[in-house]
Amino acid sequence: MTDAAPPAPAREALNVVLILIDSMRADMPWAGYRRKTAPRLTALEKRSVSYTRAYSLSSVTARSAAPLLVGKYASEMPRNGYFFTQWYPENLFLGERLKAAGHRAVATHAHSYFYNKSMQQGFDDYAILPGTIYDDPEPKPTSERLTAAAKRMLAKNADPGGQRRMFAYFHFMDPHHEYIEHDDAPDFGEEPRDRYDGEIWFTDRAVGDLIAWIEKQPWGKRTAVIVSADHGECFGEHGQIRHGYELWESLIHVPLLFLVPGxxxxxxxxxxxxxxxxxxxxxxxxxxxxxxxRGQSLVSELFGSSLPPRPIVADLSRDNLQDRRRAIIDGDLKLIARGDDERWLMYDVVKDPKERTTLTEKRPDEFRRMKKLYDELSAGIPNEEVHGDAVLKNAPPGRRW
Structure with a gap:
């Protein structure tokens, strides 16, 4: 566990709304992207504390969303061994901590993975949009309906007096493949990235509507809003499309915005x-x-203090479809381990954000330092063996993680 952050100044306790936009890449308009795909989030970013180098915990929803809510890495959490991971009740979810303190946790989602009973753990009020089924592709669009459902859930659960706080989690799915066109969205083109940009624009409108509505509510002045993504998306980087399977920057570098009163x-x-x-x-x-x-509160940093940098870990635990991957980021350098730490790739992700030039041989001293740091960090992350009968991809005989 990390040392505690410096205490934040005395302030009012808040409600928190967490909005994750599935597959939203870090190269948004405020980060230099050429297209105006997110006018509402771009305006929000100007009013927010914005982390330009934020990282998701993994590259696929089933290995990033639950670990975020538990505050652990996937590899150390009791689970089964399938791609659509089932997490076991031994995991202590955020909602359970809040319930013990007398507060509420609520969520509404629009993807069949969230029918997963483990994703409901700790929530007092939990809903999936009507009509959500497992299919390929799943029914879309959903952003406007999700915003409407989120408003109803927030209105139902907010305490006007503020004595009982509320945590809400809403997961917007439309940028997830397959990418569809929207009649009222700009025509960016016909290629996958073009249609994805249209999905981002469509979702941006719905998310912007939700945040504007929150700010107008009587309890809105006592509510913090966090906007991020569960992972990014590949469009040919390293020969990959979509997400999962690897830990490239395009998959784990994500936006992170905090709109916090004061x-x-x-x-x-x-x-x-x-x-x-x-x-x-x-x-x-x-x-x-x-x-x-495991993590450290960023609240003092949100209010202007400086916190020291700490190494980042991204963790893709092995399952029936994906081999094991783990990456660490320390300063400008990123080290990726593949399989059972048999193959290594190192990049300077500030000078080389597309990870085109591996530095493992070109900068041997730094590679040794990064590998030592990787070993130290990994030693502190216990490998929880998976439950059930899943055949884990490329696992050595007898290995269940």
């Missing part, structure tokens, strides 16, 4: 991880972090 807008360029979201949410809500979490 926190002055600024950009923070220090690398930060979603491992810090659970302790940050609890801190914003005025809830003690007991038992302790």
């Amino acid at each position: 926190a002055a807008p600024r950009r923070i360029h220090t690398p930060r991880s979603h491992i810090d979201l659970a302790p940050t949410i609890l801190d914003l809500m005025g809830v003690e972090v007991t038992p302790p979490l």
